[in-house]
Amino acid sequence: MAEELQHLIERIQKEAVDTGEKQAATLVSQAKEKAAAIVKDAEDKARAFLQKAERDAEAFTERSTKTLSQAARDLLITVGEGVSNILSELVANSVDKALDAQVLQKMLVKMVESYAAKGGSETRLEVLISPEDQKQLADFFNEQYNQKLKNGVEIRTDKNIIKGFRVGFANGQVYHDFTKDAIAEALSNFLRPQLAEIVHRAAKEDQAPGSSKK
Structure with a gap:
């Protein structure tokens, strides 16, 4: 048990x-x-x-x-x-x-002589200048070129022109612009692509590996 x-x-x-x-x-x-x-x-x-x-x-x-x-x-x-x-x-x-008076005279002389040499003496040539340059240029052309061009050169003032001139035929249909603004704009447009290339090249050089700023 x-x-x-x-x-x-x-x-x-x-x-x-x-x-x-x-x-x-x-x-x-x-x-x-x-x-x-x-x-x-x-x-x-x-x-x-x-x-x-x-x-x-x-x-x-x-x-x-x-x-x-x-x-x-x-x-x-x-x-x-x-x-x-x-x-x-x-x-x-x-x-x-x-664009002083002397330079304007030389530019206009070359233009008027070329115009006269190509048989343009039958048509009156019109030159628009600034009021500031009127006296000196008008006297110069009236004295020198009215005899060479049968119908002469008409010198008129344009208050919108500060420096330089516009030249064309007296009928006003065609004008060539040699004003300060037109020349400056043409030069600036010519230089801007080169300026853009300089800035672009500088940016690439700055971003290049190993580049450093002093």
Whole structure:
């Protein structure tokens, strides 16, 4: 009887131990699964965060690059316009100084002589000048060329002309413009492409790898 009781106690203890081990194993397995799920979720979130950070960084870099490029273009345009305006002003001032009465006389002399040499003496030539230059140029041409041209040279003033002259036939249909504004504009238009090339070349040199500003 005592042996049977002892055997029963041992069996109960063994079953309790087996049950405890199974429950412990189940708990450990569940804990491992939960831990793995937590780790995976954390890794997924970290990966998503890194991907978003990379996309944001790329977008920021792209926006920054576009902004800098646009700013550089705007700066070059502003500088180009500023230099172009300075160039136009310099050209206008240079033309203004160059077109004195003596230079105008020489220009008109060459034109009138060419006109007369090509048989244009039958038509009266009309020269429009500024009121400022009227006296000196009118006296000069009346004295020198009215005899050479059958119908002479008509000198008239135009208040819209500051420097230089316009010349054409008296019927007013054709005029050649040699005013200060026309000459300055022609020179500026001639120089602007070269100026643009200089600015463009300077920009390329500034952006070249290894370039540095002192």
